[in-house]
Amino acid sequence: MLKGTMSVDGAGHLVIGGCDAVELAHRYGTPLYVLDEHLVRQRAQDYREAFGKFVPGSQVLYAGKALLTTALCKIIAEEDLGLDVVSGGELYTALAAGFPSQRIYFHGNNKSHQELSMALDHRIGRIVIDSAWELEALQTLAASRGDIADILIRITPGVEPSTHSYIQTGQFDSKFGLPINAKDTLSTIVQASRMPNLRLRGLHCHIGSQIMGLEYFTKTVKIMVAFLAELRASAGLVLEELDLGGGLGITYLDQDEPPSPGDYAKAIGDAITTSCREHDLAVPRIAVEPGRSIVGEAGVTLYTVGAIKEVSGVRKYVAIDGGMADNPRVAIYGAKYTACLANKAAGEPIELVTIAGKCCESGDILIKDIMLPVVETGDILAVCSTGAYNYSMASNYNRLPRPAMVTVWHGESDIIVQRETYEDLIRLDRVPARLLENQPVLAGGQRGT
Numbered sequence: 202m203l204k205g206t207m208s209v210d211g212a213g214h215l216v217i218g219g220c221d222a223v224e225l226a227h228r229y230g231t232p233l234y235v236l237d238e239h240l241v242r243q244r245a246q247d248y249r250e251a252f253g254k255f256v257p258g259s260q261v262l263y264a265g266k267a268l269l270t271t272a273l274c275k276i277i278a279e280e281d282l283g284l285d286v287v288s289g290g291e292l293y294t295a296l297a298a299g300f301p302s303q304r305i306y307f308h309g310n311n312k313s314h315q316e317l318s319m320a321l322d323h324r325i326g327r328i329v330i331d332s333a334w335e336l337e338a339l340q341t342l343a344a345s346r347g348d349i350a351d352i353l354i355r356i357t358p359g360v361e362p363s364t365h366s367y368i369q370t371g372q373f374d375s376k377f378g379l380p381i382n383a384k385d386t387l388s389t390i391v392q393a394s395r396m397p398n399l400r401l402r403g404l405h406c407h408i409g410s411q412i413m414g415l416e417y418f419t420k421t422v423k424i425m426v427a428f429l430a431e432l433r434a435s436a437g438l439v440l441e442e443l444d445l446g447g448g449l450g451i452t453y454l455d456q457d458e459p460p461s462p463g464d465y466a467k468a469i470g471d472a473i474t475t476s477c478r479e480h481d482l483a484v485p486r487i488a489v490e491p492g493r494s495i496v497g498e499a500g501v502t503l504y505t506v507g508a509i510k511e512v513s514g515v516r517k518y519v520a521i522d523g524g525m526a527d528n529p530r531v532a533i534y535g536a537k538y539t540a541c542l543a544n545k546a547a548g549e550p551i552e553l554v555t556i557a558g559k560c561c562e563s564g565d566i567l568i569k570d571i572m573l574p575v576v577e578t579g580d581i582l583a584v585c586s587t588g589a590y591n592y593s594m595a596s597n598y599n600r601l602p603r604p605a606m607v608t609v610w611h612g613e614s615d616i617i618v619q620r621e622t623y624e625d626l627i628r629l630d631r632v633p634a635r636l637l638e639n640q641p642v643l644a645g646g647q648r649g650t
């Protein structure tokens with residue numbers, strides 16, 4: 202359960218990044234997202250080193266959809282990774298943080314005209330084309346501006362990894378990419394290579410997320426390399442880049458055993474060398490886009506325990522001050538998490554409880570059945586592995602302000618996202634004049650009912 206710099210001190214308190222989690226909760230309030238900066242940097246370095254060693258010349262891009270804030274962009278830039286963005290908002294965040302635009306790749310199955318223009322304005326590294334429709338749209342746009350854009354084309358390789366169906370993306374029946382087996386895919390790629398305002402650099406694919414088996418990645422490499430060989434044979438087209446997407450799983454529960462970035466890099470390196478040799482193809486420049494496996498285990502969410510209710514003979518509900526609004530993954534994917542009491546981290550787990558969120562939904566249960574020391578109101582619950590797809594997917598459901606986020610680093614904590622206030626919640630609300638006091642709503646001055 203203890204990851205990165207996490208430990209338990211003499212007082213039985215959970216410590217992260219040298220900071221007492223109980224003190225963090227009291228100082229910044231709860232719910233609170235805590236990010237172990239050391240672990241984020243460590244993971245980024247593990248990736249860089251492993252890919253540098255096993256896949257020479259490759260590039261590691263952090264997938265910002267997992268978690269993106271301006272401070273995190275700075276950390277990722279300092280660690281020398283590239284960045285995968287998937288919307289104008291993510292691109293804006295990266296640019297606002299001064300992230301080098303040449304190291305940014307832009308994904309998405311429906312980028313708007315405005316988003317594509319923004320990508321061209323800032324001369325980002327690669328635009329990943331998701332459909333024949335987008336190819337035409339970008340060519341037209343780039344030509345109208347006299348720009349030349351570097352592109353990759355996204356392919357669905359027909360690999361279905363074992364993971365939740367909502368986060369499988371490599372199957373043919375997918376809203377993403379061009380199916381590798383479709384008749385017109387090859388001709389679309391050839392057409393792209395001839396477009397005057399686009400420079401086709403290579404192909405992209407991404408098979409899914411939270412994948413524990415390396416065999417799915419190696420199978421994808423084989424399929425994609427065979428396809429590159431087919432492109433060369435049938436159209437004389439040699440593409441120099443192959444972006445394999447992200448997807449490496451992480452530990453949520455103690456029994457989860459994901460491969461390390463080193464295992465992953467080695468598997469990809471071996472598969473690419475073997476496949477390219479088989480097809481007598483020069484090894485393309487590989488890129489990968491890990492998101493979850495860089496930030497996921499570095500995140501811990503702290504909550505304060507409020508109401509405790511026992512349904513006699515059924516279960517004991519322990520309610521916390523957050524839930525599906527700050528972590529929707531349980532409600533959406535049935536995700537499983539583990540937790541501890543930050544103020545009783547050395548205590549024996551002796552009672553079976555269910556952790557309930559505070560949203561108005563019976564489905565807002567964060568953890569069903571977990572053994573904890575005797576839980577009391579005011580205890581601080583620390584839910585582990587919440588760094589990825591929690592803050593980035595958080596909502597204001599029930600008009601709950603989104604929590605703050607702090608980094609912890611060598612005993613220091615810094616706010617990187619401020620807690621939302623009630624004022625923030627109504628900041629964008631507008632009241633039409635006819636609803637304002639003393640404004641007649643209907644002709645004749647009568648108010649509607």
Ligand code: LLP
Nearest residue numbers: 264407410411447448449490491492493590
């Ligand atoms: N590249 C592309 C094109 C992607 O679509 C994704 C994730 C990644 C990279 C990063 O994948 P990762 O290394 O983080 O697995 N909300 C879901 C996960 C959705 C993943 C979407 N795409 C969840 O909470 O499990």
